[in-house]
Amino acid sequence: MKVVEKADKTIAEAISSALIELNTTRDRVEVEILEEPSKGFLGLFGGKLAKVRVSVKDDPVEKATEFLEKILDCMKVPAILKTNLKGNNLYMEIVGKDVAILIGRRGQTLDSLQYLVSLVVNSGESDYIRIILDTENYRKKREQTLIKLANKLAYKVKKFKKDITLDPMNPYERRVIHSALQNNPYVGTKSQGDEPHRKVVIFLK
Numbered sequence: 001m002k003v004v005e006k007a008d009k010t011i012a013e014a015i016s017s018a019l020i021e022l023n024t025t026r027d028r029v030e031v032e033i034l035e036e037p038s039k040g041f042l043g044l045f046g047g048k049l050a051k052v053r054v055s056v057k058d059d060p061v062e063k064a065t066e067f068l069e070k071i072l073d074c075m076k077v078p079a080i081l082k083t084n085l086k087g088n089n090l091y092m093e094i095v096g097k098d099v100a101i102l103i104g105r106r107g108q109t110l111d112s113l114q115y116l117v118s119l120v121v122n123s124g125e126s127d128y129i130r131i132i133l134d135t136e137n138y139r140k141k142r143e144q145t146l147i148k149l150a151n152k153l154a155y156k157v158k159k160f161k162k163d164i165t166l167d168p169m170n171p172y173e174r175r176v177i178h179s180a181l182q183n184n185p186y187v188g189t190k191s192q193g194d195e196p197h198r199k200v201v202i203f204l205k
Helices: 011-022 060-074 105-122 138-160 171-181
Strands: 003-008 029-035 050-056 080-086 089-095 130-135 187-192 199-204
Touching: 003 011, 011 029, 011 050, 060 080, 060 089, 060 105, 105 130, 105 138, 130 138, 138 171, 138 187, 138 199, 171 187, 171 199
Parallel strands: 089 130
Antiparallel strands: 003 050, 029 050, 080 089, 187 199
């Protein structure tokens, strides 16, 4: 992290000097006021300048990209990373010839990579960045599969009047199931159990 300390007549001027030296903008830094300015006796003697410490925030895109590139290199998976930061959501797409290996069974490998990237990006940061990692449009395909599964099982619950408990799912996949059936007039959903074995239960209303 780049850090500079600057002193000037006002806090604003001190911050401005720091931004010029760091070659960055106000939204990309954290400012700590070390000393407030004072005019001193009769405005002539013993006055103090404003003093600030300005630190450049880590770029979440750079942190995520650098970390994931190292992992892919260790796995010997040549790929290109496409990133898109929208608000506090960082979308990352892995593009390459043999990237299907990164998905794993039911997306477990992809979820693990996403979790690791999230840990690295959010370590020591006050603003949480949500990482959404995808490859070969797996997330969208998986979402469509889960919605079809939810509707199919809801029909069975209604027909046989018996609750159905799904296999353990990650939070994202559970949300897809809950969302797909939230307006269903015949069945409801709930989650039970502890992570990483938490499951969705579809029950008759």
